[in-house]
Amino acid sequence: xxxxxxxxxxxxxxxxxxxxxxxxxxxxxxxxxxxxxxxxxxxxxxxxxxxxxxxxxxxxxxxxxxxxxxxxxxxxxxxxxxxxxxxxxxxxxxxxxxxxxxxxxxxxxxxxxxxxxxxxxxxxxxxxxxxxxxxxxxxxxxxxxxxxxxxxxxxxxxxxxxxxxxxxxxxxxxxxxxxxxxxxxxxxxxxxxxxxxxxxxxxxxxxxxxxxxxxxxxxxxxx
Amino acid sequence: xxxxxxxxxxxxxxxxxxxxxxxxxxxxxxxxxxxxxxxxxxxxxxxxxxxxxxxxxxxxxxxxxxxxxxxxxxxxxxxxxxxxxxxxxxxxxxxxxxxxxxxxxxxxxxxxxxxxxxxxxxxxxxxxxxxxxxxxxxxxxxxxxxxxxxxxxxxxxxxxxxxxxxxxxxxxxxxxxxxxxxxxxxxxxxxxxxxxxxxxxxxxxxxxxxxxxxxxxxxxxxx
DNA sequence: AAATAAAATTAGGTTTGACTAATTTTATTT
DNA sequence: AAATAAAATTAGTCAAACCTAATTTTATTT
Numbered sequence: 025x026x027x028x029x030x031x032x033x034x035x036x037x038x039x040x041x042x043x044x045x046x047x048x049x050x051x052x053x054x055x056x057x058x059x060x061x062x063x064x065x066x067x068x069x070x071x072x073x074x075x076x077x078x079x080x081x082x083x084x085x086x087x088x089x090x091x092x093x094x095x096x097x098x099x100x101x102x103x104x105x106x107x108x109x110x111x112x113x114x115x116x117x118x119x120x121x122x123x124x125x126x127x128x129x130x131x132x133x134x135x136x137x138x139x140x141x142x143x144x145x146x147x148x149x150x151x152x153x154x155x156x157x158x159x160x161x162x163x164x165x166x167x168x169x170x171x172x173x174x175x176x177x178x179x180x181x182x183x184x185x186x187x188x189x190x191x192x193x194x195x196x197x198x199x200x201x202x203x204x205x206x207x208x209x210x211x212x213x214x215x216x217x218x219x220x221x222x223x224x225x226x227x228x229x230x231x232x233x234x235x236x237x238x239x240x241x242x243x244x245x246x247x
Numbered sequence: 248x249x250x251x252x253x254x255x256x257x258x259x260x261x262x263x264x265x266x267x268x269x270x271x272x273x274x275x276x277x278x279x280x281x282x283x284x285x286x287x288x289x290x291x292x293x294x295x296x297x298x299x300x301x302x303x304x305x306x307x308x309x310x311x312x313x314x315x316x317x318x319x320x321x322x323x324x325x326x327x328x329x330x331x332x333x334x335x336x337x338x339x340x341x342x343x344x345x346x347x348x349x350x351x352x353x354x355x356x357x358x359x360x361x362x363x364x365x366x367x368x369x370x371x372x373x374x375x376x377x378x379x380x381x382x383x384x385x386x387x388x389x390x391x392x393x394x395x396x397x398x399x400x401x402x403x404x405x406x407x408x409x410x411x412x413x414x415x416x417x418x419x420x421x422x423x424x425x426x427x428x429x430x431x432x433x434x435x436x437x438x439x440x441x442x443x444x445x446x447x448x449x450x451x452x453x454x455x456x457x458x459x460x461x462x463x464x465x466x467x468x469x470x
Numbered sequence: 471a472a473a474t475a476a477a478a479t480t481a482g483g484t485t486t487g488a489c490t491a492a493t494t495t496t497a498t499t500t
Numbered sequence: 501a502a503a504t505a506a507a508a509t510t511a512g513t514c515a516a517a518c519c520t521a522a523t524t525t526t527a528t529t530t
Binding site for chain 2: 507508509510511
């Protein structure tokens with residue numbers, strides 16, 4: 025029963041863990057370059073930190089297989105993600121922020137650690153399952169609902185869906201969505217796919233017909 | 248209307264500002280040594296930071312007069328204190344922490360900045376006037392109620408008072424208070440002052456007769 | 471396979487904010 | 501006033517986490 029005390033990690037270490045975790049959700053191989061791009065750091069700096077985290081047994085690095093979180097690293101990364109998503113719920117529901125403002129603040133709040141803080145916050149918020157962007161919130165034991173994975177762009181023309189989550193959480197994208205009156209739970213019908221560039225003609229909540237890009241459709245997750 | 252963006256300060260800078268502010272409430276002259284002791288740093292390090300903060304015009308240092316916050320430094324220090332005390336209210340009232348657990352967590356939360364975060368939190372908490380230790384919470388404009396300043400030890404024997412605040416916020420002191428059933432608002436009657444060592448015989452909420460030290464009495468503020 | 475491009479790594483440098491040790495200044499005793 | 505003690509300061513060092521530039525390794529083209 026020897027859980028590592030996450031408080032012992034530096035801000036940078038936590039950010040690396042979180043980034044590696046996030047990259048692991050998506051692609052296959054996690055390379056130093058990918059981490060560097062994701063963090064906005066120089067690859068040389070990433071190599072340094074890979075060495076450091078490897079020594080701490082939080083990751084394993086093999087040139088062939090790329091970077092992988094160890095069991096301990098995964099546990100700690102998930103805890104950081106848990107804190108991030110819980111704070112996002114707090115900021116939106118309790119403090120009245122809009123969903124395009126909460127990410128950056130949660131990036132700071134997620135690093136605050138204390139034995140019981142996340143659990144108390146979780147309870148205070150009523151044990152939410154998903155954060156305001158539709159991402160599942162890990163439970164205290166590390167378990168979490170499966171993330172949504174089907175995109176709007178992958179739907180076939182004619183069918184209708186409900187927005188479950190967004191992949192991109194940048195304020196640029198979220199503000200665009202707000203302008204289109206799209207949020208979590210919004211019903212969207214895919215009217216037509218333009219074969220030329222995969223643009224999507226959609227109907228939002230049964231109203232306006234709007235055309236959006238493939239990139240847009242790739243960043244909307246549906247259920 | 249050019250308010251400095253406090254986000255631009257490092258963690259260390261903020262901690263120095265806050266410490267200098269706190270020392271300014273108490274004593275007269277603020278020396279490098281006093282700051283060093285308060286922060287647990289080496290005086291040599293403090294001298295470095297005094298230079299840095301002076302260059303940024305947040306403090307003024309004169310060997311004769313010691314360290315003084317400038318108008319800008321004071322404003323920023325008060326904002327940090329505001330955030331600290333608001334988070335303490337949140338942790339106690341919303342998350343159910345005890346008053347001996349909240350200080351350290353608030354020490355971390357206070358550094359998180361965002362244009363509207365403190366104000367939203369303030370509103371969410373119902374614009375509290377005092378934090379759980381009885382310290383006044385600065386308003387958004389920097390104004391705050393006058394801190395309590397009369398100590399239990401300064402009362403004359405026979406008189407009764409109500410606990411308004413505590414000076415020492417260490418968990419050692421706060422846990423001792425909890426054991427004695429003393430909290431903010433508790434009624435205390437000073438039965439007798441022992442002239443030998445200034446110990447105080449008190450009656451708590453009209454019940455037990457207990458003897459406490461002068462140091463104890465110095466750290467209880469009454470109204 | 472050789473040439474080229476991309477990725478990874480090494481070597482060395484920078485900044486922040488600490489430190490220790492030595493020195494200078496200021497204050498307090500005798 | 502001289503001696504001593506305390507405080508302040510300077511000088512130089514260190515670790516963390518970043519950087520650039522150069523080199524090596526790996527992958528991709530031709």
